[in-house]
Amino acid sequence: MSLKQLCRLTALVLGACCTRAETPAPPRPFGLVVHGGAGVILRADLPAALEAEYRTALQAALDAGYTVLADGGTALDAVLATVCRLEDSPLYNAGRGAVLNADGVCELDAAIMDGRTITAGAIAGVRHIRNPIVLARDVMEKSPHVLLSGAGAEQFATSLGYTLVPNEYFQTERRKAQLQQARDAEAKGRPAAGMPGGLRRQPAAGALVLDERKFGTVGCVALDRAGNLAAGTSTGGMTNKKFGRVGDSPIIGAGTYANNRTCAVSATGHGEYFIRAVVAYDIAARMEYLHRPLAAAAAETIARVGALGGTGGVIALDARGNIAMPFNTPGMYRGCKLSTGEDRIELFEPGR
Amino acid sequence: MSLKQLCRLTALVLGACCTRAETPAPPRPFGLVVHGGAGVILRADLPAALEAEYRTALQAALDAGYTVLADGGTALDAVLATVCRLEDSPLYNAGRGAVLNADGVCELDAAIMDGRTITAGAIAGVRHIRNPIVLARDVMEKSPHVLLSGAGAEQFATSLGYTLVPNEYFQTERRKAQLQQARDAEAKGRPAAGMPGGLRRQPAAGALVLDERKFGTVGCVALDRAGNLAAGTSTGGMTNKKFGRVGDSPIIGAGTYANNRTCAVSATGHGEYFIRAVVAYDIAARMEYLHRPLAAAAAETIARVGALGGTGGVIALDARGNIAMPFNTPGMYRGCKLSTGEDRIELFEPGR
Numbered sequence: 001m002s003l004k005q006l007c008r009l010t011a012l013v014l015g016a017c018c019t020r021a022e023t024p025a026p027p028r029p030f031g032l033v034v035h036g037g038a039g040v041i042l043r044a045d046l047p048a049a050l051e052a053e054y055r056t057a058l059q060a061a062l063d064a065g066y067t068v069l070a071d072g073g074t075a076l077d078a079v080l081a082t083v084c085r086l087e088d089s090p091l092y093n094a095g096r097g098a099v100l101n102a103d104g105v106c107e108l109d110a111a112i113m114d115g116r117t118i119t120a121g122a123i124a125g126v127r128h129i130r131n132p133i134v135l136a137r138d139v140m141e142k143s144p145h146v147l148l149s150g151a152g153a154e155q156f157a158t159s160l161g162y163t164l165v166p167n168e169y170f171q172t173e174r175r176k177a178q179l180q181q182a183r184d185a186e187a188k189g190r191p192a193a194g195m196p197g198g199l200r201r202q203p204a205a206g207a208l209v210l211d212e213r214k215f216g217t218v219g220c221v222a223l224d225r226a227g228n229l230a231a232g233t234s235t236g237g238m239t240n241k242k243f244g245r246v247g248d249s250p251i252i253g254a255g256t257y258a259n260n261r262t263c264a265v266s267a268t269g270h271g272e273y274f275i276r277a278v279v280a281y282d283i284a285a286r287m288e289y290l291h292r293p294l295a296a297a298a299a300e301t302i303a304r305v306g307a308l309g310g311t312g313g314v315i316a317l318d319a320r321g322n323i324a325m326p327f328n329t330p331g332m333y334r335g336c337k338l339s340t341g342e343d344r345i346e347l348f349e350p351g352r
Numbered sequence: 353m354s355l356k357q358l359c360r361l362t363a364l365v366l367g368a369c370c371t372r373a374e375t376p377a378p379p380r381p382f383g384l385v386v387h388g389g390a391g392v393i394l395r396a397d398l399p400a401a402l403e404a405e406y407r408t409a410l411q412a413a414l415d416a417g418y419t420v421l422a423d424g425g426t427a428l429d430a431v432l433a434t435v436c437r438l439e440d441s442p443l444y445n446a447g448r449g450a451v452l453n454a455d456g457v458c459e460l461d462a463a464i465m466d467g468r469t470i471t472a473g474a475i476a477g478v479r480h481i482r483n484p485i486v487l488a489r490d491v492m493e494k495s496p497h498v499l500l501s502g503a504g505a506e507q508f509a510t511s512l513g514y515t516l517v518p519n520e521y522f523q524t525e526r527r528k529a530q531l532q533q534a535r536d537a538e539a540k541g542r543p544a545a546g547m548p549g550g551l552r553r554q555p556a557a558g559a560l561v562l563d564e565r566k567f568g569t570v571g572c573v574a575l576d577r578a579g580n581l582a583a584g585t586s587t588g589g590m591t592n593k594k595f596g597r598v599g600d601s602p603i604i605g606a607g608t609y610a611n612n613r614t615c616a617v618s619a620t621g622h623g624e625y626f627i628r629a630v631v632a633y634d635i636a637a638r639m640e641y642l643h644r645p646l647a648a649a650a651a652e653t654i655a656r657v658g659a660l661g662g663t664g665g666v667i668a669l670d671a672r673g674n675i676a677m678p679f680n681t682p683g684m685y686r687g688c689k690l691s692t693g694e695d696r697i698e699l700f701e702p703g704r
Contacts, residue, residue, distance in 0.1 A: 118660060146627045149477055149596040149597075152597065243495070244508075253603075253627070254605060275472065275605070278604065285641060
């Protein structure tokens, strides 16, 4: 018998032994993590009834994605189901209920990434797409591109048969009041107290600085039964934003990233810092190159954002079902639902 | 004498010795690297007269940046001087001479990053900014934002006193002919032979795929006498591009990145793959986390792009003056000019 034949025989015997093994493999973990934005989210500021509404909407979004996963669906489909729920909710700054820009219009950004194929799709500055995350996925799957912007992205949607919705669909009274507050504050040369994500003029340089009260982006990361990861993020950006500003949400590597080799990440926060720190990919790189566990990698990256002066947080999930939800703001709307039974929503800092 | 006192005394003596040392410190290296796009650049296809024109324009751009550095200017100013020269040249796909989109219009993207402050500025889809790289720098220095897009970016320019130029300023007869070729090829359902960066319809999925003949983005990375790094990239994108497509050039971490801790990178190639592979930041991460030398890190990242199916290249420079210019296409317009005396332009694969 040649060495080659011996090797083949050994492989056959081993294969047969494995097939006959009685011990079943432990079930693969699956589940998802969601966020609804980070910022100054304090128990004292949030009436109980409103807090209940935020929790209910987050739970419904988690449940929608979890059902997809439990039924054997893909991480990508779960991310889509969860993010669509949050886009449809008027409470969160994505889709319906998004913040208004300086022209009183909602301008929406979104991105999605498939960790299995390392493909991605994103859109920036659309005004008439009911569920931006759905269009981001179509960019990924039905175009050769990753990022489409503005009216061009909407032309692409139309070419696929989308019905455009009027911008008024997204606009809520609450966001109109916030824009007015931001405008009033800007006129007075100071940020409005309690005004989420407004802009004010920086007296020294004549430039604009942000009032970092709250970043209402939504996002989801999911792991399916097949071991595939996906990430998605959707946002209306910042109240009173000007000049076609694009934040980190639709930037692959900054606000959104997924790769089965490492992790899936969705970020929320002061987007400019998250772009400069290449946040989502930095977490993956720390896992791949430094062999850091997910939680340590995510915490280190958020610390780096903090060192630059930025605030916000991320949700992250690896292929083993480990999760991380670090943030350096007083709160972050967040939650997870996992096949291990873990199922929770949190809004404030731990212990507060 | 206590141990502490002994230590202090030793430090003082050593300090005095160092101050009195006669050997001057070796001069800090400085210099810059430039690219004018990667792709199917073959000696056989390039008439000698045209080759000379490409070389002359690259050399003039290198010289402009080098003069800034030699005079003690910053890496940022050198990048600006070099990229502006290439934007002004009708030969390269950036600024004047940029490729035309499907509507017959030039739509320009650019980004710049300062490795000293880890700040960045970028613009996407502008049509009336003579030197997009200059506006990218103004976004970095005069706004709180990183990325501005479309008409909004031009409003920001106007607010700073920019004069908008008509789009015809950018359009050249050569690019109009290329667009016509691309349109004819698209109408016939196949890519035009020799047509740079065109689009064609993919019969199977009804989506669009690229004809990857040549990616004409320009970029520059520089190291100044103070040891600071900077990177800049400017492009017209792809001939016949549709739907507000944005490539990797204005995406911090993908087409452009700089950090004194690691390196400065500018990419050129099939942008969608460069976004998915987070190319520029991946090189920096390999240096920081794996302690890889610049050339190895850059080569490994380009290999990863290739494994995804993408083509293109990067120029990279670290704080010690090491350079790398890897690409996986048949050619890349590239060159460097360093304080060590190295001064060269190359267009083709080594040895061809």
